[in-house]
Amino acid sequence: MLDRAARLRQLSEVDQDLIRLVQDPRFNRWIEQLTATGGCARPIHLTGSTTTRDAATGEVLHHYDTRNEPGERLLIRCRNRRATVCAPCSRLHAGDTFHLVRAGLVGGKTVPADVRERPRLFLTLTAPSFGPVHHVTTDGQRCRPRRDGGDCEHGRSLGCPTVHTADDPRTGQPLCPDCYDYPAHVLWHAHAGRLWKAFTDNLYNHLAARIGRTRTGLRRSLRISYAKVAEYQQRAAVHVHAVVRLDGARGPDDPPPAWATADVLMAVVRTAAAAVRLRTPYSAALGEHELCWGAELDARPLRAFGGGEGLADDAVAAYVAKYVTKGATDTGAGLDHQITSPDDIAAASVSAHVRTLMRTCWRLGGLPELEPLRLRVWAHTLGYRGHILTKSRAYSTTYTALRTERADHQAGGTQPTDPRLIADAHWRYVGFGHSAGAALIAAGIAEDLARNRELAKEQPACWDGDAV
Template sequence: MLDRAARLRQLSEVDQDLIRLAQNPRFARWLEQVSATGGCAHPIHLTGSTTTRDAGTGEVLHHYDTATEPGERLLIRCRNRRATVCAPCSRLHAGDTFHLVRAGLVGGKSVPADVRERPRLFVTLTAPSFGPVHRATADGERCRPRRNAGHCDHGRSLGCPAAHDATDPLVGQPLCPGCYDYPAHLLWHAYAGRLWKAFTDNLYNHLAARTGHTRSGLRRTVRISYAKVAEYQKRAAVHVHAVVRLDGAHGPGTPPPAWATAEVLTAVVLTAAAAVRLRSSYSSALGEHELRWGSQLDARPLRAFGGREGLADDAVAAYVAKYVTKGAADASAGLDHPITGPDDIAAARLLAHVRTLMRTCWRLGGLPELEPLRLRAWAHTLGYRGHILTKSRAYSTTYAALRRERADHERTAPDSADELDAITDAHWRYVGSGHTPGASLIAAGIAEDLATNREVARDAVAHLSGGALGAG
């Protein structure tokens, strides 16, 4: 009864807020602002002004001030990549990621078109095993069928006769939490960035050894470019998907030598990853751990221009873009926000396996010898400190350049500062964020309409072109 009363009060608050918004004389302009953000679920509120003057005469070419805006505020996108936080901004971020990755595969956005003729691979590197977990199966296959499986020291069976589909909450959970090496899992996350650096260094070393070059001589001949995205597996361990491209010494503007083929690069990727070995910091409580990539390594060539063999460029770019917005939308990825202590972990809605990882991360973060790893600051991401997507400098364009290009495209009136010798004086201040309950409902409707329009347009273009389009 109380829950129903609370829901009724909530509905009443939304209705009252909708009436308040609709009766505001500046409602139409407010609606324009919300539409301009794409229905952003958590917009940033700014107040201030921008004045553009001719540098020679001092004449005011353009002036904008929020004093005439509803609430004297300007709404801008939050730009959060996580779909769980803001679906409209995450879709925009996924689109930017698609174009960023695709430009490094087929050219465009300042990248020459002949990069599509270079050796290019789609590489997957995984974490090693930290203990047996339940796995998804198909066609009635059982999870871990073992005859006379026996039991571990904690009394749990070492086998699992069940058949799990991908939606089974058991998938990714340890067969025995007591046997699972939680500290090793978290230390691997903390060192994942260094593992990737060791892998890319090894690529040059192994490529030099394979082709008879010195390491310095090889670096004067070829350049390895990449874009990589981190994905949390069901077992809450990060693995890496990466596009790796081989260029000439000066990056995408120069072709690699004739001996640099996809076959050579594939062989080197596999040996370079397998050879990575790092040691964690010594701890009196944990000792020292050897850190390496998992045994499940994969390197597949991308389809050559005009060819039929290999992965398609657009499919790979869409795949990377999909994972860059997942983040903590996946139950195995921890939380969207930092935590302040064990109470936050206890209050969060988490899988038991993820909760144990987070608690272990917090506990290890209190050890003085592990303090440089900042495990407590990154306990919400299970010790993983890297960005979800990173790329080498020469791979392709940047998010900032893509946003600039979109802003120029969306500008309704030409900016005189772009055409004349002008100076701009801007004064802006953050004054808040988010929506009221009624405004949130309107913004969600706008975002849904825009998403529907995009789908209709995509389907129409696909129909006219006679084939399916890639993501974008």
């Protein structure tokens, strides 16, 4: 903890920086830039210019140059999805994710509205067990009651009579770290992308077998579209939430065959997941591991617009959007930055279980036969190297399209789209982040904008200015 003198010096530095900023003659313009980023906590600093010309005449129609900006820089959003890194940008990313997922459920954003009538499931696939762990219990149930008691070969109890809560530090930790299969856990993470690919391949195979057709023949009339998000469980193992939709062969513009129903899809997802088997590369130190999905699989239909049984579309989109802003740090299942040495692992503020997983990544990453998995590069995420959210190409719109649409809207439709116009841009990255005083002002702007959004939600749809 800082002593009083150090705290005074620190406050003095912030105060001095605030005075410097406020006295700058371009302070108001800097505030405009900061507000335009939504109070981004780690804005990107750019320097450069953009010139828009008439392609035929060469006439300059518009010119922008950062030489007239505060510090000769332009601030733009960092666009980091993690709330722990930048809350304003993560909130924007969550909103984009909501619209991306929702468009694939109810239409919009170039997706036809009749996709809401297609067979659709919300699916959760889990990792298998790598060893018994303490888990949350309810209704007074004990964690792992054992009448016969007994210890493992390392002398630790095989049972646990405790009733754990979600905030219990033992939740998710192995009953015996020496019995826990840490290499299998890390290798499962490293192959999670291939496991999902094997699952979707099996879906086609099992659907084809169900109707007596070949997979090639099935692909001529049906396409599987999906959007999925990865989430770390308390045991630090990733599981996958996915929206799965059946389309015709041409994607969302094409309805699926009449036989392709939600009941048929529900039946095959379980058999397709259960049939997945992958073998890891042979290692003299580890041998081979057979990888599969966990036995716990949850599949629920999404109800069509207008009612019926199943989950609501907006609720599912909001659920996925919530998890996309979470990093490994949020759940204590890793770090949001790469590890460069074993010393980083020793210094990390994580549980003993997660630290052992990181050390396992570092150790296995040094084996030549496992080098393609780049386990040391991904040690901070416990070997998991996939994106948090991925989707099939035909599921819905893209993040790029959503950001472009938002930029056009914010510009009032003034972005040059005429092919007769040429935009000549020269930009250079010169830094990121804030000084101490600027960070304080940015946080205040972000807080004000968040409060204004909440107040706007509370206002009635129609308001009479003359009403009391």
